Amino acid sequence: MAGGGPAADNGVLKRAHLYEYNITGYFIFACVVGAIGGSLFGVDLGVSGGVTSMDDFLKEFFPAVYRRKQAHLHETDYCKYDNQILTLFTSSLYFAALVSTFGASVITRKKGRRISIICGSISFFLGAVINAAAVNILMLIIGRVLLGVGIGFSNQAVPLYLSEMAPAKIRGAVNQLFQLTTCLGILIANLINYGTEKIHPWGWRISLGSAAVPAVLMFIGGVFMPESPNSLVEQGREKEAREVLERVRGTKNIEAEFLDMKEASEEARSVKNPFRNLLKRKNRPQLVIGAIGIPMFQQLTGNNSILFYAPVFFQTMGFGSGSSILSSLITNAGLVVGALMSMAVVDKLGRRFLFIEAGIEMFCYMVMVGVTLGYKFGDGVALTKGYSVMLVIVICLFVTAFGRSWGPLGWLVPSELFPLETRSAGQSVVVCVNMIFTALIAQCFLVALCHLRYGIFLLFAGLILVMTVFIVLLLPETKRVPIEEVYLLFENHWFWKRIVGTRQPPEKEMGEKDATEIREKEANLQA
Numbered sequence: 001m002a003g004g005g006p007a008a009d010n011g012v013l014k015r016a017h018l019y020e021y022n023i024t025g026y027f028i029f030a031c032v033v034g035a036i037g038g039s040l041f042g043v044d045l046g047v048s049g050g051v052t053s054m055d056d057f058l059k060e061f062f063p064a065v066y067r068r069k070q071a072h073l074h075e076t077d078y079c080k081y082d083n084q085i086l087t088l089f090t091s092s093l094y095f096a097a098l099v100s101t102f103g104a105s106v107i108t109r110k111k112g113r114r115i116s117i118i119c120g121s122i123s124f125f126l127g128a129v130i131n132a133a134a135v136n137i138l139m140l141i142i143g144r145v146l147l148g149v150g151i152g153f154s155n156q157a158v159p160l161y162l163s164e165m166a167p168a169k170i171r172g173a174v175n176q177l178f179q180l181t182t183c184l185g186i187l188i189a190n191l192i193n194y195g196t197e198k199i200h201p202w203g204w205r206i207s208l209g210s211a212a213v214p215a216v217l218m219f220i221g222g223v224f225m226p227e228s229p230n231s232l233v234e235q236g237r238e239k240e241a242r243e244v245l246e247r248v249r250g251t252k253n254i255e256a257e258f259l260d261m262k263e264a265s266e267e268a269r270s271v272k273n274p275f276r277n278l279l280k281r282k283n284r285p286q287l288v289i290g291a292i293g294i295p296m297f298q299q300l301t302g303n304n305s306i307l308f309y310a311p312v313f314f315q316t317m318g319f320g321s322g323s324s325i326l327s328s329l330i331t332n333a334g335l336v337v338g339a340l341m342s343m344a345v346v347d348k349l350g351r352r353f354l355f356i357e358a359g360i361e362m363f364c365y366m367v368m369v370g371v372t373l374g375y376k377f378g379d380g381v382a383l384t385k386g387y388s389v390m391l392v393i394v395i396c397l398f399v400t401a402f403g404r405s406w407g408p409l410g411w412l413v414p415s416e417l418f419p420l421e422t423r424s425a426g427q428s429v430v431v432c433v434n435m436i437f438t439a440l441i442a443q444c445f446l447v448a449l450c451h452l453r454y455g456i457f458l459l460f461a462g463l464i465l466v467m468t469v470f471i472v473l474l475l476p477e478t479k480r481v482p483i484e485e486v487y488l489l490f491e492n493h494w495f496w497k498r499i500v501g502t503r504q505p506p507e508k509e510m511g512e513k514d515a516t517e518i519r520e521k522e523a524n525l526q527a
């Protein structure tokens with residue numbers, strides 16, 4: 001089956017039309033292991049959110065928070081009880097992740113994606129065990145830092161690994177396994193929390209310890225999974241790279257793809273400092289869109305804040321103490337549905353279509369939430385049941401739209417934009433920026449809600465508008481474009497071509513011997 005497709009046929013690309021692939025068991029195994037990385041991320045997001053609101057947990061470690069929580073059980077206002085220390089405890093994981101991801105970058109580049117995935121799983125396992133056994137706050141914090149390091153490693157290596165292993169034609173769907181398993185992880189964690197909350201006084205230990213299960217699975221998988229061929233070429237292990245590529249693609253005709261990898265690796269070897277290289281003019285689009293813009297905007301959509309606020313609406317609808325679990329079941333189901341929708345169409349309709357279509361919807365939903373709350377809620381006035389029902393529906397539509405656009409594409413698109421020489425460095429910046437904004441939003445949301453009131457949702461609406469225009473103007477379509485040929489899109493983009501110029505022919509960038517070899521092979525291929 002030949003790769004390629006519309007984007008590859010428009011004359012911009014080099015050898016995309018010559019790529020061949022089959023779906024092999026070897027490839028499926030690699031994807032499954034890679035996707036477990038997403039579930040680690042999800043289980044942790046879900047477990048920590050739930051445990052920090054469990055009474056037994058609060059009584060043991062944060063008694064003052066517990067007492068004040070009891071005094072604020074019935075909210076009809078924007079200024080909900082806000083505890084910065086507890087939020088900081090939750091955010092400590094993101095801070096550990098954003099620092100460790102830079103260490104992960106060096107390992108991912110020099111030793112390969114597999115080793116980073118294995119390191120991530122070990123750190124995750126230790127963190128889960130220490131947290132489950134915690135008898136004081138220090139143990140809790142050490143556990144969370146180790147979990148954060150696990151996320152720093154796995155979010156750095158997994159999206160990248162999936163994008164490299166996938167044939168160009170289905171790369172979008174394969175990479176989005178990461179988001180799908182993240183959402184499933186959150187959903188499962190919520191169900192576990194629902195059960196363990198009833199086990200007094202130590203049920204929270206099961207919740208925190210449950211993160212060890214996907215960590216063990218990922219470790220076992222990591223030991224047996226193949227390294228990505230791109231990484232093997234990058235490390236100079238060309239023979240192995242060729243063998244893995246043949247087995248993963250299920251064909252001997254891998255010459256075109258292999259040549260692209262080899263060219264990319266020649267360039268990569270000449271780069272001494274990949275972080276400094278990321279700042280070069282030729283990598284400006286990747287820096288602006290992939291490393292900073294997309295991960296930052298993903299968090300500025302306000303999705304996590306909407307998820308956070310949803311239980312209040314469910315409570316108002318009369319679901320009482322079950323409202324939290326119900327709302328998280330429904331909203332997370334929305335995220336899973338969104339991820340499945342995205343997987344089905346991302347390689348046909350493209351990334352831009354999803355970003356733009358869902359962006360317009362998300363803008364409208366945020367305006368609806370803001371305006372409804374503005375007129376119908378606050379200053380001691382509770383929402384009526386009718387408006388709560390409407391808001392719950394709007395929230396479901398919002399999370400489904402996020403779940404098929406900024407959620408999965410926020411990890412997919414950056415992982416496919418960077419050239420090999422800065423791919424792992426670039427992905428570290430992606431994780432770092434994503435974590436900074438996740439922590440920032442978590443830390444500031446309640447304070448902002450208290451002061452801006454319903455205006456915070458209108459602010460998110462404005463930001464969604466800005467990010468949609470950003471995509472329309474600056475992101476070229478990457479669907480079906482081989483990962484090592486994506487840079488060509490910028491050389492032909494209406495705006496970026498003025499910044500990046502055109503790359504030199506191979507012989508100027510690599511040794512004469514390699515260039516001649518590539519030219520000869522290319523001539524054979526074309527013949």
Ligand code: BGC
Nearest residue numbers: 045179304335407408410438
């Ligand atoms: C985001 C998280 C979010 C999750 C589920 C991920 O892509 O990075 O911040 O919580 O999706 O919505």
